Amino acid sequence: MTDLYVYYKVPVAHAARLEALVRAMQAGLAVSHAVAPQLKRRPDARDGVQTWMEVYPAVSDSFAEALAHAEREAGLADLIAGPRHAEVFMDLTTCA
Template structure:
């Protein structure tokens, strides 16, 4: 299983609307896919932009495809300033 870390920027004027959309999307994904997402942001804004991060721990195979579809269904790109950056991490397994 992989952990997904997704970061992007949002203008302060779109922050409230985007938060509603992201939280609704995450609730739907939790119900449909069993992955409880987290939403975080940097405490400071720079030049009117906030940096946000979505975290999806221990995602099953195919979750990235479901997430991409959910992002489009929720119309997140219209409120995001720039691109969503996706980082994938996996656990390190200790040597036997």
């Protein structure tokens, strides 16, 4: 299992509408893929733009495809500035 982090820029003028769409999308993914999504943003805005982060812990390798589909269905691209960037991280294993 890996953790998926997706970050992107959001014009402040679109923040309230986008938040509702992202939360609805995440609620659907939580049910359909048994994940516990998180939505975060940086505390400051620069030039009227915020940076947001979606976090999807402990997901399967196929989850990214399901997320991309959910993103398209939710119409998020119309409300963000630029592309969404995805990063995948995994836990470090400790030696005994």
